[in-house]
Amino acid sequence: xxxxxxxxxxxxxxxxxxxxxxxxxxxxxxxxxxxxxxxxxxxxxxxxxxxxxxxxxxxxxxxxxxxxxxxxxxxxxxxxxxxxxxxxxxxxxxxxxxxxxxxxxxxxxxxxxxxxxxxxxxxxxxxxxxxxxxxxxxxxxxxxxxxxxxxxxxxxxxxxxxxxxxxxxxxxxxxxxxxxxxxxxxxxxxxxxxxxxxxxxxxxxxxxxxxxxxxxxxxxxxxxxxxxxxxxxxxxxxxxxxxxxxxxxxxxxxxxxxxxxxxxxxxxxxxxxxxxxxxxxxxxxxxxxxxxxxx
Amino acid sequence: xxxxxxxxxxxxxxxxxxxxxxxxxxxxxxxxxxxxxxxxxxxxxxxxxxxxxxxxxxxxxxxxxxxxxxxxxxxxxxxxxxxxxxxxxxxxxxxxxxxxxxxxxxxxxxxxxxxxxxxxxxxxxxxxxxxxxxxxxxxxxxxxxxxxxxxxxxxxxxxxxxxxxxxxxxxxxxxxxxxxxxxxxxxxxxxxxxxxxxxxxxxxxxxxxxxxxxxxxxxxxxxxxxxxxxxxxxxxxxxxxxxxxxxxxxxxxxxxxxxxxxxxxxxxxxxxxxxxxxxxxxxxxxxxxxxxxxx
Numbered sequence: 356x357x358x359x360x361x362x363x364x365x366x367x368x369x370x371x372x373x374x375x376x377x378x379x380x381x382x383x384x385x386x387x388x389x390x391x392x393x394x395x396x397x398x399x400x401x402x403x404x405x406x407x408x409x410x411x412x413x414x415x416x417x418x419x420x421x422x423x424x425x426x427x428x429x430x431x432x433x434x435x436x437x438x439x440x441x442x443x444x445x446x447x448x449x450x451x452x453x454x455x456x457x458x459x460x461x462x463x464x465x466x467x468x469x470x471x472x473x474x475x476x477x478x479x480x481x482x483x484x485x486x487x488x489x490x491x492x493x494x495x496x497x498x499x500x501x502x503x504x505x506x507x508x509x510x511x512x513x514x515x516x517x518x519x520x521x522x523x524x525x526x527x528x529x530x531x532x533x534x535x536x537x538x539x540x541x542x543x544x545x546x547x548x549x550x551x552x553x554x555x556x557x558x559x560x561x562x563x564x565x566x567x568x569x570x571x572x573x574x575x576x577x578x579x580x581x582x583x584x585x586x587x588x589x590x591x592x593x594x595x596x597x598x599x600x601x602x603x604x605x606x607x608x609x610x611x612x613x614x615x616x617x618x619x620x621x622x623x624x625x626x627x628x629x630x631x632x633x634x635x636x637x638x639x640x641x642x643x644x645x646x647x648x649x650x
Numbered sequence: 651x652x653x654x655x656x657x658x659x660x661x662x663x664x665x666x667x668x669x670x671x672x673x674x675x676x677x678x679x680x681x682x683x684x685x686x687x688x689x690x691x692x693x694x695x696x697x698x699x700x701x702x703x704x705x706x707x708x709x710x711x712x713x714x715x716x717x718x719x720x721x722x723x724x725x726x727x728x729x730x731x732x733x734x735x736x737x738x739x740x741x742x743x744x745x746x747x748x749x750x751x752x753x754x755x756x757x758x759x760x761x762x763x764x765x766x767x768x769x770x771x772x773x774x775x776x777x778x779x780x781x782x783x784x785x786x787x788x789x790x791x792x793x794x795x796x797x798x799x800x801x802x803x804x805x806x807x808x809x810x811x812x813x814x815x816x817x818x819x820x821x822x823x824x825x826x827x828x829x830x831x832x833x834x835x836x837x838x839x840x841x842x843x844x845x846x847x848x849x850x851x852x853x854x855x856x857x858x859x860x861x862x863x864x865x866x867x868x869x870x871x872x873x874x875x876x877x878x879x880x881x882x883x884x885x886x887x888x889x890x891x892x893x894x895x896x897x898x899x900x901x902x903x904x905x906x907x908x909x910x911x912x913x914x915x916x917x918x919x920x921x922x923x924x925x926x927x928x929x930x931x932x933x934x935x936x937x938x939x940x941x942x943x944x945x
Binding site for chain 1: 672736741761762765769778792798808810812813816825832
């Protein structure tokens with residue numbers, strides 16, 4: 356990981372994920388242990404943790420206690436990990452490699468991968484519903500509604516379906532910005548929104564967080580497309596060049612203009628943070644990292 | 651459906667499901683429409699609606715307004731429908747038929763079925779999180795936690811994994827009562843618990859609802875095993891006799907003792923309702939229906 360991400364926060368995120376995931380203990384039936392093992396295999400596989408970092412540092416703007424924002428961030432990461440497990444399935448993107456290791460259905464089997472994904476999605480809401488995440492039930496349900504909306508038919512799931520249809524040439528006239536806004540943007544926006552909800556953000560503050568996150572998400576997707584052109588499979592930890600069949604921002608804009616677009620989006624993201632009097636350097640650093648990342 | 655289920659309530663449940671499911675309107679990208687269509691295909695396929703009936707009639711004991719209990723019941727049914735879609739997948743039970751029609755992955759394709767299931771699971775929590783389900787956020791999160799627990803690794807998902815391992819002969823020494831308590835019992839218990847939470851049930855009342863639901867769930871599974879012995883595929887609306895490879899209550903107890911066990915469980919379920927002063931005849935009728943059902 357790069358220095359753009361606060362090492363102490365990353366450590367706390369790993370600890371929180373490990374503590375909230377079901378254990379693999381022998382005191383439960385073999386089936387439950389197998390699901391727990393598959394959940395931990397995918398959720399503790401050393402991802403970038405971009406989304407929980409966004410939740411924690413957005414919440415930091417409002418002085419939210421870290422034990423709360425870490426739980427909310429873990430819920431977001433559970434949903435991100437579930438989506439990777441299901442996306443990798445043979446019927447979806449059919450990817451054998453994830454983060455440099457066999458994907459879940461290769462390490463276990465398809466049934467286990469489907470169920471581990473289902474359980475991670477379900478557990479995310481159980482984590483958010485618990486009163487240790489925030490004492491006010493209304494705040495908890497606001498976070499649950501925002502995350503469910505971002506993950507569901509009008510968010511990530513819908514975006515993934517659009518992507519699959521586009522791959523098959525069945526998508527009709529394709530709005531790639533809309534596709535990416537749903538497939539990856541919605542969850543990145545929700546990551547920041549959760550920090551705002553935990554902190555009791557005003558409408559203006561919420562709008563600023565969403566503006567930051569929307570631009571960050573789009574920049575992230577453009578650099579992803581750029582990386583897919585240039586990086587090795589070893590660096591990426593997953594098969595690369597697989598996106599060449601589908602239309603990317605690089606195809607649409609060309610390589611140099613795509614990079615320029617990512618740069619201006621990152622500047623806009625940072626500008627959106629200017630309304631906060633609190634120290635927003637951590638969120639600024641994450642935005643700048645997007646441009647420098649190699650995987 | 652039999653007269654055991656209140657026709658007016660069943661109609662309201664269908665209306666609520668139809669209203670809460672995403673629409674298939676042309677004003678959205680093709681991918682989102684496809685997911686919506688698959689969600690509606692499976693969730694509006696004329697199931698028994700046992701679980702939402704349990705939620706509504708449990709809530710009725712406390713005089714909960716129907717618009718609230720119908721929404722909570724719909725959330726439970728969304729999760730039940732998601733589990734059927736995923737269970738039918740080739741990697742799981744590999745079932746081509748469901749409720750007399752092609753299962754979701756046969757009607758659409760595997761990717762669509764996986765995503766439609768994911769979206770139904772996600773939407774269930776969005777429905778519960780909304781303040782129209784109950785004005786008190788703490789009540790809403792109590793329902794969300796109970797439902798997530800029943801559906802997740804320590805509930806339905808864990809039970810399904812146990813079942814798959816048992817099919818492969820990899821389950822180790824199998825506790826079939828535990829397996830069924832997780833795979834189907836947990837969600838039936840949660841269906842009643844949600845009614846109790848909506849109604850502000852006392853601890854004793856909650857215990858009575860759980861006792862009723864646990865016995866009902868076990869009786870339901872035993873009669874399911876009995877039906878699988880005797881019914882035609884046409885009556886069942888799904889392939890029958892497929893469970894013969896796995897250990898059932900009928901194998902364990904024998905056919906006649908299994909029926910006797912189901913009968914005594916139904917009597918115990920009805921007895922558990924005796925602490926309620928309110929009219930519990932609808933819940934009693936559902937318990938008795940379990941014994942008479944033909945599908």
